[in-house]
C-alpha cells in the first residue's frame with residue numbers, strides 16, 4: 001500500500017483522515033510531510049526515538065572563477081547569478097547540484113546548510129516519521145523529497161501539505177493512490193478541481209472523501225459525487241471536532257468499517 005492523503009486547501013480534515021487510516025491499518029509507516037506545520041503527532045501520540053538533521057546542499061565558490069556564467073545558465077531556479085562575482089541566493093537554491101556539475105573551472109563546491117529535521121518514532125506497529133522545516137526556510141520540496149527517498153517504506157500513508165503546488169506534487173510522488181479530502185462548499189469544490197488536475201497530470205489513481213458531508217451545500221455535494229469518484233463521506237459530528245481539539249481521533253471508533261473499506265479500495 002502506497003497512499004497519500006492530500007487536500008486542495010487547508011482545514012478540510014486531511015490529517016484527521018490520514019491518521020484515522022493509520023490507526024486502523026496499524027502496521028504501516030506514517031509520514032507527516034506537512035513539514036511547515038506538522039501536526040499529525042497530536043492525534044497519533046507516537047513515542048519519539050530518533051532525530052536526524054536535514055541539510056540543503058548549496059554551492060559556494062572555492063577558487064578563481066572565470067565569470068563565464070554557465071552556472072547561472074543551468075540553474076532552473078534563478079538561485080545563482082553572475083555579475084562582478086558569483087552570487088548564490090541560498091533560500092532559492094534547491095540543491096540540485098547542476099551549477100557545480102557544469103562549472104568548467106570546478107570553481108564551486110557543496111556547502112551544507114541545516115534546513116530542517118526528520119523525527120521518527122513509533123506507536124505500536126506503526127512507524128511514525130515527521131519532517132520539520134526550519135522556520136524562515138522558503139523551500140519545503142527538498143526536505144519532502146529527502147524523506148520520501150529515505151523513509152517511505154511500504155506500506156505507507158503520507159499526510160501531504162495542503163494545496164496543489166510543488167510541496168504537494170513532491171509529497172505524492174511515491175504514492176500509487178491519492179485520496180483527496182474536501183468539503184461541500186464552493187471553496188472546497190474549486191480547490192478539489194485543481195488538486196484533481198494535478199493528480200491526473202501525474203498519472204496517479206485517486207479518489208475523493210467528502211468531510212463534513214452533512215454540513216454545507218447539498219447541490220455542491222451532489223456535483224462532487226457526479227464529477228469525481230467519491231469513496232467515502234464523513235458526516236458532520238460535533239463529537240469529532242471536540243475530540244480533535246483534545247488531540248483524539250474518534251473516526252476509527254465511529255467509522256471503523258468505512259475506513260477499512262476505504263483501505264481495501266486504495267490498496
Ligand code: SF4
Pocket residue numbers: 061065066067068069070071072082086102103104105106107108
Ligand atoms: S560556472 Fe563556474 S566559472 Fe563559470 S561563472 Fe559559474 S562558478 Fe564561475
Ligand code: SF4
Pocket residue numbers: 057058059074075076077078079080088092093094095096097098099100
Ligand atoms: S544547486 Fe541547483 S538550484 Fe542551487 S544554485 Fe546550483 S543549479 Fe541552482
